Amino acid sequence: MRITVLSGGVGGARFTRGLLALLRDRHPDGHGGTTAEVTVVANSGDDMWLHGVRVCPDLDTLMYTLGGAVHEEQGWGRRDETSRVSADLAAYDVGWDWFTLGDLDLATHLARTQWLREGLTLTEATERLARRWDLAGQGVRLLPMSDQPVETHVVVADAEGGGERLIHFEEWWVRHRAALPALRFEQVGLAASTPAPGVLDALTSADVVVLPPSNPVVSVSTILAVPGVRETLAASPAPVVGVSPIVGGAAVRGMAAQCLATVGVDATAEAVARYLGRRGPDGTPGLDGPGVLDAWLVDDVDTDAAAALRADGWRASAAPTLMHDVPTTARIAAAALALVGA
Amino acid sequence: MRITVLSGGVGGARFTRGLLALLRDRHPDGHGGTTAEVTVVANSGDDMWLHGVRVCPDLDTLMYTLGGAVHEEQGWGRRDETSRVSADLAAYDVGWDWFTLGDLDLATHLARTQWLREGLTLTEATERLARRWDLAGQGVRLLPMSDQPVETHVVVADAEGGGERLIHFEEWWVRHRAALPALRFEQVGLAASTPAPGVLDALTSADVVVLPPSNPVVSVSTILAVPGVRETLAASPAPVVGVSPIVGGAAVRGMAAQCLATVGVDATAEAVARYLGRRGPDGTPGLDGPGVLDAWLVDDVDTDAAAALRADGWRASAAPTLMHDVPTTARIAAAALALVGA
Known part of the structure; x- marks a missing residue:
């Protein structure tokens, strides 16, 4: 089964890790084999040049999480991280001292920057970085949304x-x-960007497209706003299911509520679904363009939201959506896939 | 007294540290005050981009040595250095794994790279880095030979x-x-480079110009080969004295002999003096252009070299030139200055 995931950082990475566990569980060999073909299209809109190196927060969180190296409690960055370089750098008064560049994380930035400076695209540099974390061995292809800086x-x-x-x-x-x-x-850079090679194809050739519980404004909508992505997803033959990042009127983690407020959207599971919009001729557009969802999974505490959406023609259901651990997350992924019959 | 030093890395840095100690000793307050105005023009021809950051080996060795942070036994790099980033970087298979980028050293490269990417010149970035090491407080101005990459x-x-x-x-x-x-x-990049701001002025307005015991081929001659530098030094009213980096037919440290062999020059104290050439109408040109030296200090084991040069019209003398510690080095600096009456 080919699955495409449009992901931000922590939430999307944890969801994808659970999805991979589900696909291994379902594999007929019963021994953790996988026939998964999961393409993760990562938001690269939080990327930045910092102290001369290219930092790609969401791509790195995805690599570390899927590669088994993430700082589990924190959700991002490397396990056993230190900040020896950052601490010394502060003595040069370079600014941004509130942004700790971990030593191990820095190794990733240096390798990426070297390859970008050698002329590789972000897609190519990401593929090289991902080798270390054996993403391909897990059936995962990690793509930035675009090779242009956004x-x-x-x-x-x-x-x-x-x-x-x-x-x-x-x-x-x-x-x-x-x-x-x-x-x-x-x-x-967003309006002038183009989707990275493979992104549009991953949307049209997938068996299912999943929007994990990532920040709907600065992660998911940024990917959708790369010219061509939203339109391609709206027209794709693949069913599209999303998992609400808002539970009981607040973001599970992070500050999605503040982002939603900025674009004038209520921080509710229902409002986020409507913000993204429902696909099809009988659908309703999202705030920024054609609707992209077929189905929406909300948390058990938001049963009312699911009911309201269903009354309006959506496929929607409620289930426990808090990603406590990998097995729990695998069940969330199963519930999402079940909504679109996958 | 205004002194200009044309320096490579380890040898030049240690010599300059001794020179500063001498100038403090000579200061009338008797309490380590200084009226020194020492301009160090550093070779930047060993600079490189590595993993996306700008590495300037000689500038950094000078900063760390004069700033009291150098790894004393090694002669370059930071004291208490670690290599956590390098070790992790190796897992990405980026190459250059024989070149260890220390963690603390990396902080310097990151700060420099940030400022260069912001549009500062290497001179400006060096001045900012030097603030941390209080070079100005010691009466030292550190300049790269050129702002263009060489x-x-x-x-x-x-x-x-x-x-x-x-x-x-x-x-x-x-x-x-x-x-x-x-x-x-x-x-x-050397032929198209221009001297950094302040370099030519430091050669003409100095009371003395010193060539410390740096690699004569890849350090000193590289600085001299920046268009305008050699000619300006040859014509400067300031006396120019050099200290031989070759003692008893071999380099004190490093691989200067191999460099000299490459340009067809014997690894002897006398041959290096003639390679650089003697100034003035009755002088003799160096291998690469007009002579730049008035006087040449050799080690005690090379008394014959001093005699041979003197017989040929040079000011030359012999003294202990091994830089065991700062007081010893201060005496070497005093012997060099004495040769030109300073």
Whole structure:
């Protein structure tokens, strides 16, 4: 079964790890073999140049999580991480000292930067990095949404000047914990970007497309906004199912509620589904373009949302969606696939 | 007293540290004060891009040595260095695994790379890095020879192809320990480079110019080969004194003998002086252009060399020149300055 996942960082990575476990469980050999062909299209809109190296937060979280090297409690970064370089770097007064570049994480950035500077595309550099984590051996192909640099910035009110100023998404997210009111997002390079090789094909040739519980605004919608992606997904023969990242009116983790507020969407499981929109001639468009979902899985606490969506023609159901561990997450993946008969 | 030093890495850095100690000793306050105005023009021809960051071996050795942070036994790199990033990077199979990028050293490269990518010149980035090491507080201004990238490559015989191939100087030096016969050096970018701001002025306005015991071929001559430097030094009103890096027919450290062999110069204290050439209308040109020296200090074991040079019209003398520690090195600096009456 070919499955394509449009993923942000922590939530998407954990979901994909559970999905892979499910596919291994289902494999007829009964010994953890896999016939999975899972293409993960990662948001690369949080990427940035920092201290001269290219940092790709979501791609790295996916690699580390699927490669068994992630810092489990934190959800991102490497296990047994240290910050010897960062600590010394601070003595040079280079700024961004609130953003800790872990030593092991830095090795990834250096390898990527070397290859990008040698002329490889981000897709090619990602494929090389992924070799170490044996993603191919697990039936996974990891793709950035685009080979062009796209960087999400946040327009915030400038308290002093009375005007507006632009800060990098990571500064808003990590330094300000999204507490600085965001007026809007500006995604530098997004309108002129093109989908990375293989992305559109992964949307049309898949047996199922899954939107895992990633940030619907800055992760999922950023991928969808790469010109051609949203339209291709809306028209794909593959069924599309999403898992709500909002449970009981709040993000399970991260600051998706603040992102939703910025684009004027309520932080509810139902509102996020409508924000993304329902596909088909009898569907309803999303806020930013044609609808992309066929089905929506919400948490048990949001049974009402599922009922409201069903009353409106959606395929929707409720199940436990908190990803406590890999077996739990595999069951969530199974529930999502079941919604579209897969 | 304004002194300008044309320096490579380890030898030049240790000499300069001794020179600064001498100037503090001579200061009338008797408490380590300094009125030194020492400009160090560093070879930047060993610089390279490695894993996407800019590595400047000689500038860094100078900073760490003068800043009290150098790995004393090794002569380069940081004290208490570790290689956590390098070790992890090796798992990505990026090559250059024989070149260890220390974690603390990497912090320097990251800061520099950030500033270069922001559009600062190498001179400006070096000045910012030097703040941490309080070079200005010691009366030292550290300049790269040029703001343009210059990279020394080594042409070696290609055993398989029967032809030639080019490798970066650091590969020849660090990986092959200069044991691979070098046919010649090719310095990419050198002919088109210009002296960094302040370099020519430091040669003409100095009270003394010193060539410390640095590698005469790949360090000193590389600085001299930046268009304008050799001619300016040859015509400068400042006296120029050099200290031989060759003692008893061999390099004190490093592989200067192999470099001298490559340019057809004997590894003797006398031959190196003649390679650099003697200034003035009654002087003799060096191998690569007008002579740049007035005086030459050799080691006690090379008294014959000093005599031979004196017989030929040079100012030359012999003294202990092995830089065992800072006080010893201060005495070497004093002997060098005495040769030109400073």
